[in-house]
Structure formats: C-alpha cells, structure tokens
Amino acid sequence: MRKTIKLIFFSICILMLCQACDSPSPKPPPPEQKPKSQPTAPQQHTKKPAESKNVWPPVRDNQEVTIAKNLLAKNYYVVLDCSGSMSQFGCSGGKPKLNAAKVALAKFAQLVPSDANLGLMAFQGGKIYELVPFEIGNRDQFVSATNSTKAGGGTPLHSALRAGYLEIEKQARRQLGYGEYILVIVTDGEASEGQDPTKIVHQILDDSPVQIHTIGFCIGTDHSLNIPGRTVYKPADSPEQLQRGLQDVLAEAETFNVSDFKE
16 A cells, blocks of 8 residues: 555656656847937048148138139239328328329229239228129229328338238139139338238248239338349339339239149
8 A cells, every 4th residue: 555655646746747848948038128229320521621832722611712704814903002191201102191192093903904903902090901803894993092191100011012912812812723823912112010011921922823013102112022033023113103003013923934833
C-alpha cells in the first residue's frame, strides 16, 4: 500500500515537471522605446566672402544690387569744394571763386557723354552732401544743384574723397566692376587739420582702377592732391584755365586703360 502511494506521488511529480518544461517561458517586457524625433534639415553653413585687394569692387554681405543696363558706362563723380575760401575773389576774374566754378562745371556737365553717368558731391558748412547721385540724363539737375551751393566751412578733403569713392564703389557693383570711374575734385585750398587726403588717395589708387583728377583753383601746384605718377593734377589760375582743366578730364579719361589696374 505504501509503495502504491509512493508510486502515485512520484508519478504526479514527474507529470508536473513535464508540464513545466513544455509551457513556454514568459517573454521579458519589450524595452521602452523613445519617441521618434522629427527629421531635421541639414544645417547650412554660409561662407563669408574673403576680402581681397585683388577683388574690386569688394563684395559686401547682404547687399542687394540692381544691375545697371549699361555695364560698360563711364562714370564721372565730382567733389566740389564749397569751403569758406571759395567766397574769395583770388584769380577768379572779379567774381567769387565758387561762382567761377559753377560756370565751369555747367559747361563740363554739357560735355560729359550722354551715355555716361554723372554725380555730384559738395562739402559746405562743415558737412558733406551728395547733391546728385550717379545717373544719365541728369545734366540739368547737376547744374541746378551746383548753382545752389554756398561757400562756408572748412576743407574736409579726406572725408570727402572717402565718401565720393564709396559712391563710386556702389556704382561699380551695379556695373559688376566693368566700365570706367573718374573722381574729379575742384578745390581752392589745403585740407583742414586732420583731413590730409594722402592716405585715402593711395588706398583708392592701390585698391581700384579709379582715376583721380584734381583742379587746383588759384593755388598753384603745391597741394596734397598733386602726387606725380599717381594723380592727375591741373593748376588753374583763371576761370578759363578752370574750364580747360575740366575739359581735359574728359580727354584724358579717353586714353586711360582699365587693364592698367592689375588684378
């Protein structure tokens, strides 16, 4: 009897072990999945153009430029000295020097080729003003603006040349660097203190193909803008010589070769 009970108990244990082996083991819970992040656009890197003296006009970041219709146009930008000394008579034929300059510039404007851009800047009363921006067909506006100027203040030649050059640089971007660029200064005296133009003149001539022409009215040849081999300087000791000097700007610009500027 005891053997029978033991046998039954042993059989039950064997049966339970077999069922345990046959039943599948419980699967571990799946690892927690992180929510998928939205794909991000690849990061774009913008490279700032390297500034170089060999690139003219220099590239400026984030600057919109309207391309000119005539990329090969010539450009004449006049800087007129309207300092206090231009109210003096000097060698101006019995009239204030500024009046003689107004007459000469009116004739100059009419001789500038019709397809060339012409602009005007003046310093008067200690400030610098752009009176006429670069444009063709603006000769009457040029003459009217010139006639509206009044003498007064100092002679900030360095600042005026720099401001004039920056306007030329803007026009050069519109023309993609093509064309010719002539900066014309009409002045009757030396620069005010701290306004020596020598440094800015060399910078302009070293970094660009811009020509610099100066008419020195009633001051002879001893002037800071008279740099032999670099600038074109014409002394004018009468209204007639002033007019002739401005006409020579147009003639000499014809012989200037842009390829002389080494890139």
